[in-house]
Amino acid sequence: MDELSTIKKVAILGSSGGNLFYLGGKEPEKLLEELLLQIEAAGMVCGTLQFIAAKASMDAVKENTPAELYTWDESTRKPTVIAKGTIADVNTTASQLDSEIAAKIAKGEMDAVIFMSADPNGANKSAVEAAAAMNLPATGTGGTSMAAIASKGVNVISTSGTTGTTNRTRAVTFLTSLSKHFGVPYRPIIGKALNNNQLDKTSVLPFQRINLRGMMLSSLPGFIAMALVLALSKIPGLTMLGEVFDLMINALPVILAVVAAKQVADFDDVSIVAGIVAGVLSVKGGLIGGIIGGILAGLLVQYIFRKCVEWKFPATTVNIAAGGIAGLISGLAVFFLIAPVALWLGEGIRSLLDLLVSTNGALAGLIAGLLIWPAIIGGVYHAAILPIVLLEMEKTGNSFLGAVDMAGLVMVSAGITLANIVSPRDKGEAAVAAPGFAINMGFGTFVEAAYPFMFSNKYIFAGAILSSGLGGLLVGLFDVRGTAYVPSFMAPLLSNHMTGFIIAMAGSLICSFLITLSINKISVKKTRNTVKENEIAG
Incomplete structure (x- = not known):
């Protein structure tokens, strides 16, 4: 046939x-x-x-x-x-x-x-x-x-x-x-x-849609909103926002649970409702509990939905059962079984980092600064560092590694792009560098703008790592807690040490700027000399 x-x-x-x-x-x-x-x-x-x-x-x-x-x-x-x-x-x-x-x-x-x-x-x-x-x-x-x-x-x-x-x-x-x-x-x-x-x-497969990096990145706006509330609560006359900050901390697991459930099930409002129910019941488990609750809710939404359809339940009932029951079952599992373990794990990661920083903050910052560029280039940053940043922010609203991110990545990228605006190796590089510099300074992101210059010159690459190490060292020296993904002028306001963060950010930016500027001038000079030699030889 x-x-x-x-x-x-x-x-x-x-x-x-x-x-x-x-x-x-x-x-x-x-x-x-x-x-x-x-x-x-x-x-x-x-x-x-x-x-x-x-x-x-x-x-x-x-x-x-x-x-x-x-x-x-x-x-x-x-x-x-x-x-x-x-x-x-x-x-x-x-x-x-x-x-x-x-x-x-x-x-x-x-x-x-x-x-x-x-x-x-x-x-x-x-x-x-x-x-x-x-x-x-x-x-x-x-x-x-x-x-x-x-x-x-x-x-x-x-x-x-x-x-x-x-x-x-x-x-x-x-x-x-x-x-x-x-x-x-x-x-x-x-x-x-x-x-x-x-x-x-x-x-197709629900398990294949579990992406922790995607969950973290999608949830990041909630963490930044919390950091903004924390900064505003320090302004005289706005101290009442401290209660709002405490409330938002409890909301973070819910945000992550909703994002996780939506990612895994993607059944529109049904998966969102399941994520909210699971997230509310997962609050005691912190961020890790929220993620686990959301993932379980997303998986259960798919299973319960299909079973109810096979049993010929009306579509309205199918949605109610899938969204409500999936969220309830996964939330209760976290509430009674997983939350203590998830909370212990989150606290353990934060305590370990605090111990390293308190033992020798400058050394910890230096090491973090030196490793953060290889980490983001190698794809490790979003998988390992960003989750730790969010775990830190869950407790205090800002982060040690978040401050290293801003000083070591964002400001270094800004310094490299600024140098290529001021003194590029050719005019075309200035046009490429300008948008990257503006985005890094204005939005605290797009560190990839420095890649073309770093990958085309090993000395600029080495200078970026060196400058990042300096920024990390200064962050550790002043025991700064901060965040990236915000405008550079606003970042110090969201930190626990405004002066220290300004010094760390300025230090890494100036260092990367001067190194890149020097390398560009040397490169331009060599090019001119080569042209002159060729003209003489011709």
């Missing part, structure tokens, strides 16, 4: 709906994109499409409400708009398309139907009758419309209302039901489509 003939063709029929309008229907492209993504993941294809997208909820629609009609373009294999105008005009065209789709169904060209807030007595009347006559398996959402569709004899294998659903959870529910009916394998795709509608197969 021809392989193409075994591929199931699905008809998508419906509208932006009443309640559905507020749950994804008002953005039809995203709604259809998610549905098509899951259809392809199940090894099926879209055979035909009729989707009426109104600019208002169908519960309050009027004859002059603007609307668009989407259909399936076989040449591009994408949804396309074939009619625009008032809802009355669009419904007229939709009725004609309905007849064409009914004919396709009657000829046996469709294998299944997905309904979303369809109108079995109006725009979808002929297609519904044809689906009933051909006994096509159907699934969909929209309580009232699905009840009417079932009453017309359509073989509805699963149905649900739209309350509490999202584009992704609806699509996964539809395809889980259809794949089970046809006996074909299906694993939901969690991720975006790539070019030419190719799926991101690497994001």
Whole structure:
């Protein structure tokens, strides 16, 4: 048998709906994109499409409400708009398309139907009758419309209302039901489509989506917000913000749990809710507890969601069970079992670092400064150093390694780029260096701006490490706690030692600037001498 003939063709029929309008229907492209993504993941294809997208909820629609009609373009294999105008005009065209789709169904060209807030007595009347006559398996959402569709004899294998659903959870529910009916394998795709509608197969397995570095980076804004609150609380008249700071410390595990759950499950609001529930119950475990709770919640969301769909629970119930129960189970596991161990581990890491710094702060800072450039270039920084920075910030709002980051990476990069603005080896380098310097100084990030200059000259590379070591030494000497990822002029305000941090930042910046400037001038001089020698020889 021809392989193409075994591929199931699905008809998508419906509208932006009443309640559905507020749950994804008002953005039809995203709604259809998610549905098509899951259809392809199940090894099926879209055979035909009729989707009426109104600019208002169908519960309050009027004859002059603007609307668009989407259909399936076989040449591009994408949804396309074939009619625009008032809802009355669009419904007229939709009725004609309905007849064409009914004919396709009657000829046996469709294998299944997905309904979303369809109108079995109006725009979808002929297609519904044809689906009933051909006994096509159907699934969909929209309580009232699905009840009417079932009453017309359509073989509805699963149905649900739209309350509490999202584009992704609806699509996964539809395809889980259809794949089970046809006996074909299906694993939901969690991720975006790539070019030419190719799926991101690497994001299929939940365990493969666990990325600690990504969780830390995504959660960083919460830590910076906490550091800002700490700095403001030191201003006379704003001491009441100290209570806000304490509250935000307790919120950090929740932030990490939400980010982790969203990353692992990526079921939109469902995974976010599960992460919040798990995070609230994981607060006693600190950052590590929050991460563990979020990861567990994300994994459980996927498992519970699929099981509930297989048991033919309504989509609304599926979402409630997946979000609520997954968050509760994972949160309770952390609360009663994991939190003490996670808290002990976090405290142990902080205590070890504090011991090293208190024993010989200058030496500890020097070593950290010398190693931080090789660490970020080798990919170790975000995997090892950043988590420690966040663990430090969880307790005090700033960090020893965070201060080394600002002085040893950001300021050194700024110094190198500044030197290439003032005295570049050629004019083109100044244009490359200027944006990097501005970003480092203005935002406390983009240390990679120095890479072109460091990698093109081993002496500048060595100068960067030397300057970073000096910055780290000064950080340790003054026992500074601070943070990067903020404007350079603001960083000292967020530290525990403003003067010391200014000295450390200025020291590393000036050192890297002078070294790079000297190397550039020597390089330019050598180039000129070489040119003169060639001219004389010529």
